[in-house]
Amino acid sequence: MAVSLDGFIARKDGRVDWLETQDEFAGGAAMDSADTDAVLKSIDCYVMGSRTYETAFDFDSKGLGWPYGDKPVFVLTSRKLPRNRETIEFCSGDLAELVNGRLRKQFFGIWFVGGGVVCGECLRLGLADEIRYAILPIVIGDGIRFFEKLDRDVALHLAEVKAYNTGMVELCYQVRKPR
Numbered sequence: 001m002a003v004s005l006d007g008f009i010a011r012k013d014g015r016v017d018w019l020e021t022q023d024e025f026a027g028g029a030a031m032d033s034a035d036t037d038a039v040l041k042s043i044d045c046y047v048m049g050s051r052t053y054e055t056a057f058d059f060d061s062k063g064l065g066w067p068y069g070d071k072p073v074f075v076l077t078s079r080k081l082p083r084n085r086e087t088i089e090f091c092s093g094d095l096a097e098l099v100n101g102r103l104r105k106q107f108f109g110i111w112f113v114g115g116g117v118v119c120g121e122c123l124r125l126g127l128a129d130e131i132r133y134a135i136l137p138i139v140i141g142d143g144i145r146f147f148e149k150l151d152r153d154v155a156l157h158l159a160e161v162k163a164y165n166t167g168m169v170e171l172c173y174q175v176r177k178p179r
Helices: 033-041 050-061 095-106 116-124
Strands: 002-004 008-010 045-049 073-076 088-091 110-114 130-136 156-163 169-175
Touching: 045 050, 045 095, 045 116, 050 073, 073 095, 095 110, 095 116, 110 116
Parallel strands: 002 130, 045 073, 045 110, 073 088
Antiparallel strands: 002 008, 130 169, 156 169
16 A cells, blocks of 8 residues: 555545656666566455445546556445446445455455555455555645554564655565464
8 A cells, every 4th residue: 555654644634645756866777567467367356345445436437547457346335426337346344354255265465555544454354465565755644544553552563665666665574473
C-alpha cells in the first residue's frame, strides 16, 4: 500500500490526491514492469474495507481503471454498496473466520489492500505474513493511518528495500510470529 512519509494512506476525508508526487532520486531504480507483473501474478485475491472499495469504485467510474483486474475482490462491509463486476463479493462478520475458514482454502496469495482498520485488524489477528510498504516523498500532516487500532507491538523482519528514481521507497517486512 502507498503511504505518506508520516504514515497516512489517505486524508481524513478519504482523498488520495497526494499520491501523484513529484520528486527525483538519481540513485534510485526505474519502475520495472516485470517486477510489478511478478507481484501481481502472486496475488490470487484481494481483501479490502468498504472505504478503500469506494475509492477504487470511484476511480473506475471516472474511467481511471480498476486496479484489481479480474481477480476476486472481497469487500468487508455491512453496508449495501454498488457493484460493477462479478468478481466482487461483499462480506461481513468475523475477519479471521473469513480468511482462515474460507479464503486460505481457496487462495494462496491473499492481498489485503486496506484500509487502515483492515490492515490493523490483520496484524492484530495474526493474519498477515508480510507487509509491503511504499513510502511516497510527501508529508500530509493528518489523515487515515496505515494501521488503526493495534493493541500490541508486532515484531517485523526487514526482508527487502528498494529506492526508486521517483523518490518512492518500497519496504517489505516479514511478520514475526509470536513464540
